Amino acid sequence: MSYKAIQTALSKVSESGVIQGALRGKHGHQPTIDPQIKQSVIDFINSIPKIESHYSRAQTKRQYISSEKSLADIYRDYKQLREKDGLAIATSSTFNRILNTEFNTSFFITKKDQCDLCERYKNSDSEEKRNLSQEYEQHQNEKVLARTEKDNDKSRADGTIVAVYDLQAVLQIPKGQISLFFYKSRINCLNFTIRNLRAKEAMCYFWDETEGKRGPIEIGSCILDYVKAQVDQNPNKEIEIIFYSDNCGGPQKNKFLLSAYAYAVNKLKVKSITHKLKVTTSIVSLRNKLIDTCSRVQSIYQSNIKR
Template identity: 45%
Template sequence: MAILKQDRRGKHENHAHLDPLVKNSIRKHLDSIPKVDSQYCRAKRTYIEGGKTVADLHIDYVAECKSKGLPFGNYLAYYNIFCTEYNMAFFKPKKDQCETCTNYTNATEEDKQIMKHDYELHLKEKQLARDQKDEDKNYTPDNCIVSVFDLQAAMPCPKGDTSTFYYLSKLNCYNFTIYDIKTKDVNCYVWHEGEAKRGAIEIGTCVLKYIKNLEETAKKPQN
């Protein structure tokens, strides 16, 4: 009687091993990519600018190694280290989402039943806020100002399509915009991280400057 040997596929010791120097060169290249700092990045994941793909990064990595006469890893090795050792993703700016709505949308059916009352109350309050804004816009006296404001996602600079710009250390710039719903006038307050942060003090300062500017404009004689 013949006895079949145990299947040894994938269990042999002749696997190709990637040179540690090549692994380190891949890690060094991934570490050199500037990270995105944004108020929309709430997760622990690290985000990098979304102007490239992993394949593009590998092409840049190979070009850098060739220019220095160094050995380099193939795309599969680069992609494997990118996915397994680095919790990175390409950042794509998007509209800020309501946490309550997002939690309800992603909840299980059982949890939705528990959250239903609070969620419906939240929707009513959101609609009331919209109705109030429309009322302020359409039914307030002409001498009343109705404005809304928001802070744009951080803008890393410099910005460009070439690899030269992509791998430069970025300076985050902030843009706080106030929009007059009635007159459609827009005021933008722009600064960079070397001048100030983007907390309550900075936002409050922008709003105060806006109000003072309105006051000064009102005092000017009308032609």
Template identity: 45%
Template sequence: MRGKHMNQKKVDDNIKNGIRRHIDSIPRIESHYLRQQTSREFIYSGKSLSELFRDYKRDCDMKQVPSDQCDLCNSYRNALGDHKEQLAEKYDLHQKEKELSRLEKQMDKEKIKENFIVACYDLQAVLPSPRGDTSIFYYKSKLNSFNFTICEMKSGKVECFFWHEAHGGRGANEIGTCVLKYLQETAESVNTEELEVIFYSDNCCGQQKNRFLFGMYMHAVAKLKIKAITHKFLIRGHTQNEGDNAHSVIEKAVKRYLKSGPIYEPSNYVSIIRSAKKTGGTFFITFRIFLTQFLQVRHIPLTK
């Protein structure tokens, strides 16, 4: 019978709640003549229904979707009917893994001491130059710079490795070189055979989730005063970590700098990063000038 089947299309609750919030934001007035007889409210007469609809569409366009949203979580939230039921089991497992991953990181942070270091590393978004409001910059070829950060949890120490694309890319060689340099400096400063290091990162295969990086870890354990190196990968779509705070501070500093003038070359970014942190000391920057300073990670010997 008409209307009795169970295949009706349903609007997602998030969409409904968004519409309700928009309606609640519309200016309303009480009835001038019948306020004693009714509690109804009326839309102010200065807006027609067409104008209200245009306001709603404009409001939807202004809400930018964060770039780091999880595709599986979004798929589940936007799915309807049978498709949502099919994704339910996978979604529940995904949420459980996310919580376990965060719990694991929290437990590791509680173990931190002088010879037990927990750190996360990640590449910041590409930093192009020249950059500014000058219209001619739009037609200029951009030179992209890269800022690789290693953030030690609890202590908040952040080390930045900065280079541009003329000197290196964003592959295993560049990432492996930066991490190895960090391990060398850490092993030298701690100076104990009992040093253990745990890294957290996202799941980028071209950068750190590959055999070349793990070969570099084996080399570091064999050659340096390091007892063990453990690398743990955060769950896909939920890779937010302490390093994001450093990236956010740097991005805000870049925006402040752009208000006073353009960024012409990569060295401008170095100055910005050095002065970005206003409290707790500055970011330490390693500025790599020559491509030959990046190691061929796949050729690093593994034996002592």
């Protein structure tokens, strides 16, 4: 340590023997953002339509911007809008900082369900994999048993209806990458799909946010309508139905869905309804076949309206 550093430190000692704290960056003359420019960024970000989380909306208030455009695209649109009106423009770094610090917002990326244990094992190092090996092996055995159970249900010869259902991620309409669509107020739509695994037939229930939400009442209404349709298709016998679904507590484990099942068994020509909840990713591929088909159709529609 040089003598000058010691001398500087001693010069900052007060009469009580306390050394004055560092004053770097505390001069008070840092550049500031013009309040009007900052407000223009906030107003622009607020004008972008957003959606809630599909999987964890009960645990987070984070909202999502459609991934049809990147952050650079959005800033470019902001810049063009301000230039058109002859107004001052925030820099891209300022725009990004305001978006990241003053909004609980990120870009929405549609993804399939992932098994927590499988992903944790896949991304672990050698030591962690050894610690997880027993649990992981048991997990793999459970997946085999679950798939065997599903295959046995599909191969039943007694006419039992075996179906899998799921709710697709929120769809925003209209959809497109041009600014005319992207910054317009869009309506959130929901698509609930039920697929008969044996007959390889599917039904889609589609509604928008003005007609209903995505809670157990809406899900139960769709399932009850599906059961009634199956009863109408089999007027000469009592039907048996086996449903497969994910293990989401909100839509699947509630009194409303149980009431719908009880009503169907007591009031309709339904002998029994069995609901099997997944404990692994074993039914994800079955469910996603229909969801992926819907997404591909949506992508085709989107590609036809690109500029």
